[in-house]
Amino acid sequence: MILLYGADTAEKIKEEISGMLSELKGYTPTLGIVRIGSNPSDISYEKGAVKKMESLSLNTKVFEFDENISSDDFIDEFKKINEDDEIDGILLFRPLPEHIDEKKVIEVLDERKDLDGISYKNIAKVFAGDESGFAPxxxxxxxxxxxxxxxxxxxxxxxxxxxxxxxxxxxxxxxxxxxxxxxxxxxxxxxxxxxxxxxxxxxxxxxxxxxxxxxxxxxxxxxxxxxxxxxxxxxxxxxxxxxxxxxxxxxxxxxxxxAVTTSVLAQHLVISALKKRLY
Missing domain, CATH: 3.40.50.720 (NAD(P)-binding Rossmann-like Domain)
Structure with missing residues (x-):
């Protein structure tokens, strides 16, 4: 049996990203990671994502919120991140705490910055076979x-x-x-x-x-x-x-x-930055 190691695929994605970055002519995309609380699995994935971005010379900003933040306050803060021109793409850790209105949060998220395909527009595009959206x-x-x-x-x-x-x-x-x-x-x-x-x-x-x-x-x-x-x-x-x-x-x-998931996240980030420069 042949084992299909993710590192081999990740290396190929890295080459694709390198070509895309040359089109940005010196602009460095920035990933916004949004996390409520300190779930160990979230933190583990976050560390892997930050490390991956650093290896590709991409920027990361981590936005951490207390698990007791109110739904309204979190949505207000999330709107600021979503509207920040310096943030090219967003990774939102889910599930959110039960008291947070996840549906409203997702409705706020700009599908152009939705790197993990959670917005309703991106989900619809995946099901419609429209490759212009981001899949999970x-x-x-x-x-x-x-x-x-x-x-x-x-x-x-x-x-x-x-x-x-x-x-x-x-x-x-x-x-x-x-x-x-x-x-x-x-x-x-x-x-x-x-x-x-x-x-x-x-x-x-x-x-x-x-x-x-x-x-x-x-x-x-x-x-x-x-x-x-x-x-x-x-x-x-x-x-x-x-x-x-x-x-x-x-x-x-x-x-x-x-091992491939964070590479796809990085590629989605660069694609988002490229699209933004074409708006």
């Missing part, structure tokens, strides 16, 4: 890994396990744009193992540590594991990769999809 970074990272490893989507039977708006649904739409035949599965899917076993490409985002084994994987399938879990104190995916023999190729966790 992790969903886009899945497609980037397949493309950079010359894994053709056209005509392939793609099964997506998980139907969230962060991964499952958008990655299904992106695969359809590439002319794949897509089956979107979830916990209520009948004969789930049988459906998954028929996949040429199996994209797993179910959120259960090491749930997927050879019972779900067809011979010579490509398996993309988007899961991030902790099992017995160690980071792992949704796929029990150590006990998988059927797959021809698979992404590991860690060092798989997650």
């Amino acid at each position: 970074c992790t969903a886009k990272a899945v497609i980037k890994i397949l493309e950079s490893n010359n894994i053709e989507l056209e005509g392939k039977n793609v099964v997506v396990l998980g139907r969230s708006m962060v991964i499952g649904k958008p990655v299904a739409m992106l695969a359809i744009q590439k002319n794949a035949t897509v089956t979107l599965c979830h916990s209520k899917t009948a004969d789930l193992k049988k459906v998954c076993k028929n996949a040429d490409i199996l994209i797993v985002a179910i959120g259960r540590a090491k749930m997927i084994n050879d019972d779900y994987i067809g011979e010579d399938a490509v398996v993309i594991d988007v899961g991030i879990n902790f099992f017995e104190g160690k980071l792992c995916g949704d796929v029990d990769l150590e006990n998988v023999k059927n797959a021809a190729m698979a992404t590991p966790v860690p060092k798989g999809v997650g």
Whole structure:
């Protein structure tokens, strides 16, 4: 089985970004990271994002708010960030605390700065096949890994396990744009193992540590594991990769999809800056 490491794809994205930056003629894009509270997973991703931006000579501003901030006060502060001309793109950590009106926050967000594809306009564009919008970074990272490893989507039977708006649904739409035949599965899917076993490409985002084994994987399938879990104190995916023999190729966790997501975020930031200069 060939392991598809994210670092290889990230390097190719870096080359693409380098070409885009030359078009900006010295202008340095700035990412605004917006976080409420200090959730460890948010902080971990934030550190990775800041490190990625620094490696590409991009700027980052972190806006941290107390978890007890009122909904109205946060929306007022978010509006200021959204309207700041020095901020070319925004990454908003979600879910927001329950007392924050997330719907109103998303409505404030300018879709041109919405790098992670959470605004309603960007979501609509993804589902309409309009590539002018930003898709969620992790969903886009899945497609980037397949493309950079010359894994053709056209005509392939793609099964997506998980139907969230962060991964499952958008990655299904992106695969359809590439002319794949897509089956979107979830916990209520009948004969789930049988459906998954028929996949040429199996994209797993179910959120259960090491749930997927050879019972779900067809011979010579490509398996993309988007899961991030902790099992017995160690980071792992949704796929029990150590006990998988059927797959021809698979992404590991860690060092798989997650390694590409921040690169996609950086590329979206540069695209946003380029578009702004064309307004």
